[in-house]
Amino acid sequence: MRTPITERLTEGVRTALANAGLPEPETCPWEIPRQAEHGDYATNVAMTLARAARRSPRQVAELIATHFPSLREVERVAVAGPGFLNVFLSPAWCTAALGEILEAGDTYGRGASERGRRVRLEFVSANPTGPLVIVSARAAAVGDSLARLLRAQEAQVTTEFYINDAGSQFEALARSLEARVRQGLGMPAELPANGYPGEYLVDLASEYVEEQRARGADALEALEALVTDAGERERLERFGRYAVSRIVEQQRRSLRDYGVEFDVWTSEQRDVRDLHLPEKVLEELAARKLTYEAEGALWFRSSALGEEAGDDKDRVLRRSNGEVTYFAVDVAYHHCVKFRSADRVINLLGPDHHGYVPRMKAAMQALGHPSDAFEVLIVQLVTLLRDGQPVRMSKRQGEFVLMEELLEEVGRDAARFTFLTRRHDSPLPFDLAVATRQSAENPVYYVQYAHARIKSIDKQVAEQGLVVPPLGEIDLSPLREDEELAIIKRLLQYPEVVRGAARALEPHRVAYWLQELAGMFHPYYKNHRVIQDDRQLMLARLALCAGVGRVIRNGLELLGVSAPESM
RNA sequence: GCGCCCGUAGCUCAGUUGGAUAGAGCGUUGGCCUCCGAAGCCAAAGGCCGCAGGUUCGAUUCCUGCCGGGCGCACCA
Numbered sequence: 001m002r003t004p005i006t007e008r009l010t011e012g013v014r015t016a017l018a019n020a021g022l023p024e025p026e027t028c029p030w031e032i033p034r035q036a037e038h039g040d041y042a043t044n045v046a047m048t049l050a051r052a053a054r055r056s057p058r059q060v061a062e063l064i065a066t067h068f069p070s071l072r073e074v075e076r077v078a079v080a081g082p083g084f085l086n087v088f089l090s091p092a093w094c095t096a097a098l099g100e101i102l103e104a105g106d107t108y109g110r111g112a113s114e115r116g117r118r119v120r121l122e123f124v125s126a127n128p129t130g131p132l133v134i135v136s137a138r139a140a141a142v143g144d145s146l147a148r149l150l151r152a153q154e155a156q157v158t159t160e161f162y163i164n165d166a167g168s169q170f171e172a173l174a175r176s177l178e179a180r181v182r183q184g185l186g187m188p189a190e191l192p193a194n195g196y197p198g199e200y201l202v203d204l205a206s207e208y209v210e211e212q213r214a215r216g217a218d219a220l221e222a223l224e225a226l227v228t229d230a231g232e233r234e235r236l237e238r239f240g241r242y243a244v245s246r247i248v249e250q251q252r253r254s255l256r257d258y259g260v261e262f263d264v265w266t267s268e269q270r271d272v273r274d275l276h277l278p279e280k281v282l283e284e285l286a287a288r289k290l291t292y293e294a295e296g297a298l299w300f301r302s303s304a305l306g307e308e309a310g311d312d313k314d315r316v317l318r319r320s321n322g323e324v325t326y327f328a329v330d331v332a333y334h335h336c337v338k339f340r341s342a343d344r345v346i347n348l349l350g351p352d353h354h355g356y357v358p359r360m361k362a363a364m365q366a367l368g369h370p371s372d373a374f375e376v377l378i379v380q381l382v383t384l385l386r387d388g389q390p391v392r393m394s395k396r397q398g399e400f401v402l403m404e405e406l407l408e409e410v411g412r413d414a415a416r417f418t419f420l421t422r423r424h425d426s427p428l429p430f431d432l433a434v435a436t437r438q439s440a441e442n443p444v445y446y447v448q449y450a451h452a453r454i455k456s457i458d459k460q461v462a463e464q465g466l467v468v469p470p471l472g473e474i475d476l477s478p479l480r481e482d483e484e485l486a487i488i489k490r491l492l493q494y495p496e497v498v499r500g501a502a503r504a505l506e507p508h509r510v511a512y513w514l515q516e517l518a519g520m521f522h523p524y525y526k527n528h529r530v531i532q533d534d535r536q537l538m539l540a541r542l543a544l545c546a547g548v549g550r551v552i553r554n555g556l557e558l559l560g561v562s563a564p565e566s567m
Numbered sequence: 568g569c570g571c572c573c574g575u576a577g578c579u580c581a582g583u584u585g586g587a588u589a590g591a592g593c594g595u596u597g598g599c600c601u602c603c604g605a606a607g608c609c610a611a612a613g614g615c616c617g618c619a620g621g622u623u624c625g626a627u628u629c630c631u632g633c634c635g636g637g638c639g640c641a642c643c644a
Contacts, residue, residue: 031583034590044586047624057624081587082624127644169644297642312570312640319642326644354571355639378572380637421592422580425572427637429579434593443592445606453604460603500583512581515591526599526608567606 004111004495006030008073009041009087016067022060023052032493039078039086040489046083057083094488095476095540101491101547102471109498109554114155120342121147123379124255125162128244129173130198132254132403135350138428139379140403141419141560143348144260145507148558153502158342160264161252162333165244166273167326172196174240180205181239182227204246254403258412259560266337268329277332278324281367282317284335290366296320300327302362311358327356331363339369346375346505348424354378377505379424385431401432410435413561417444420511420559443515447552448564450518454549455565457530461542464531471543478540483524487548490517494551498558507559514555521548 010028017024025045033042046061053060061079068077075090101108123143126136147157164170175192182189184205191197212219226238248265255261272278282298285291290301298318302311317328338345345364349356357376364374383390384401406415409432418435421443422428435442461468479485494513501509530541553563 027584029584031586033587035587038587042586047586050624084587164644167644295642299642316642321642323642325642330644351572351638353639353644356644357571378638380572426580427573441593441606446592449604449606453607457603464603497583504584508581509583512591519591522607523609525603529603531603566604 004499005073005089005492006041006496008071009043012068012071012074013043013045013064013085015069016064017049019067019069020063022063023049025049033086038080038084040089041087042080043085043087044083046079046085050083061085089489089492091480091485092477094485094492095479097492098476098479098488098543098547099471099474102543102550105550106554106557108550109494109558110152110154111495111499111502112154113499114150114153114502116154116156117344118156118158118342119150119344119346120158120160120338121150121346121348122160122162122338123348124251124260125160125164126251127164127169128247128251129169129196130200130247132251134382134384134401134403134406134430135379136251137258137403137406137415138382138419139348139350140255140258140260141416142377142379142424142507144560145416145420145510145558146346146348146505148560149498149502149505149507149510152498152558155502158263159261160266161255161262162266162268163244163248164268164326165240166269166329168194170240170244171236173243174236176201177205177208177239177243178227178235181208181223184209185224185227187227200247201243204243207246208242254407258403258407259416266333268333271337272329272333275336277336278328281332281335282324282328285317285331285363285366288366291317300359300363300366302359302366305362305366311362315359327359327363330360331367334360334364334374335367335369339364339373344373344375346377348377348379351378351380375505377424380427382419382428382430385429385433387431387433406432413448414442414444416559417447417511417561418442420507423506423508443511444561445567446522447514447518447556448562448567450521451549451552451556451563452565452567453525454521454545454552457542457545460531466531466538468539468542471546474539474543475536476540476543478534478537479544481528483520483527484541484544487517487520487524487544490520491547491551494555498555501558510555510558514552514559517548517552517555 009030013028014024025048028043028045030041030043033039046064047057049060050057055063058079061083064085065077065079068074073089073093075088078086078088080086121143123146124132124136124139126132143159147159150157172192172194173196176195176197179189179191179195180201183202209220209223212223226235230238252262252265266272282291285300290304292299292301297316297320299314300317302315303313305311315327316325317331318324334345354376357378360376361371361374365371410418414435418430419428479488497509497513501507528541530538530545532538549563556563
């Protein structure tokens with residue numbers, strides 16, 4: 001499809017308005033009516049234009065309809081209700097368009113609505129204090145799909161995982177590992193009060209001790225010297241860095257198994273603090289007269305930034321003990337790094353961070369970035385159930401369901417698809433027992449099954465030795481059934497679904513749409529035979545099936561879900 | 568108390584930047600495999616779209632208030 005159908009229709013409307021001597025509308029929104037009698041596409045431009053045209057909506061609609069140019073795509077234009085314009089597509093054009101869909105192949109559905117935009121997309125960014133849990137799986141599914149959607153619209157996307165390898169949680173992690181190492185060396189040690197009790201740190205500690213042991217007696221002695229003699233800074237550094245690198249490596253592996261890879265892994269310590277970016281940004285804010293000192297600390301005047309960006313109170317940038325806050329570091333990072341290589345910054349955060357959003361927006365705006373250039377999507381919690389009973393997920397208590405376990409239990413495709421059947425800001429109950437027990441009834445299989453069925457038809461054709469000419473030579477005109485036409489029209493909507501999902505940052509739209517497409521294909525398959533004696537009809541139907549299969553595959557690709565040939 | 572998000576079928580959720588007679592899956596009930604894959608198809612039942620106002624030709628969608636639920640309100644990250 002060189003130009004989406006709605007653009008052609010809009011051109012038609014503009015031409016008609018010009019011919020009728022009526023004013024131009026700013027936009028011409030097209031919707032797909034629920035009922036077939038209302039056509040394939042409908043618009044309310046006439047109603048929005050009525051005031052400026054000083055005519056009744058119906059009169060405007062009539063004028064547009066009578067002056068509407070003849071287009072190959074359009075069979076007729078009708079006026080209905082208070083002033084709707086209902087457009088009926090030409091069946092002949094639709095069937096011919098199927099050929100174009102097949103020709104476009106894996107590029108069908110791509111668009112250019114985000115062309116030239118550089119997007120920096122951060123998601124998951126779990127603390128490096130333990131393995132990934134199920135919320136991260138949701139964030140990963142949403143974030144990865146968003147990246148795919150935006151890329152399908154020619155945005156230049158950089159995906160990023162931010163590692164919080166500094167600050168108090170980092171220190172708690174380092175102390176926890178140190179305690180476990182002491183225990184591994186047979187020394188008395190207790191976990192710090194705010195430490196991480198999980199078993200994985202015990203394993204990590206014993207691996208660390210083993211590594212040193214394997215290097216020889218010297219290394220082991222050096223380790224013992226470290227825990228007994230070395231200063232606090234050095235111990236924190238050694239154990240903290242080791243724990244973070246191992247845990248991040250594990251997180252990276254889990255994500256890769258899940259089909260999610262990041263372009264950039266950023267270290268808070270190395271890429272922000274060590275470069276003294278926080279100090280730089282504090283100076284910049286000070287130069288703009290947006291900071292002040294009080295109670296020994298340095299504050300950001302976030303409450304004084306106007307209604308839109310305003311925070312409800314001022315925020316501390318540098319504590320009275322001289323350390324910069326996490327907030328200051330984050331502001332520095334966004335301003336000095338992210339915005340230097342992007343004009344649009346999108347962060348996926350958990351609901352526990354939503355109070356944090358206003359101050360970040362305020363800071364970004366204060367530093368001169370357009371208010372809509374920095375976006376935060378809150379990914380709601382996943383409440384995990386097993387047979388209806390809540391599964392507690394607390395790292396502190398050491399009882400939680402890992403992302404790896406989720407993948408093992410319900411599978412990558414089912415997990416990703418399930419996460420993408422809800423809006424990101426809607427809480428998601430996920431019953432592990434149900435998901436496994438009824439995995440065959442999961443919506444993802446409904447969609448995948450349609451694809452597998454189509455592939456199976458192709459196999460049948462090959463086994464029966466039937467010769468299928470190249471697509472360009474197949475006459476598509478035998479596709480005359482209502483269901484066939486409806487399916488083709490559905491396929492023609494696909495590029496706009498993708499564009500809409502990318503614009504709204506809502507991958508779930510694609511998931512829903514695919515379910516509906518599969519919901520049209522399955523009954524069609526039941527009611528009409530593809531392989532049959534009428535060779536012309538068979539070839540045309542094979543082409544239709546190929547179109548459905550292609551769009552399902554393209555759509556699932558945007559969700560990061562596989563399209564199996566058989567299942 | 569203040570702020571953000573959410574109240575749609577028994578359950579879980581969609582509802583296309585305000586559109587025409589509100590949808591799907593699960594669950595329930597009843598049918599369909601000598602015919603390209605039954606992970607499928609067909610049918611039935613199920614709704615004051617939380618409540619009350621307002622804006623509009625038109626509201627599940629926007630505004631206000633109330634009721635009910637979740638979350639956040641650190642010199643933590």
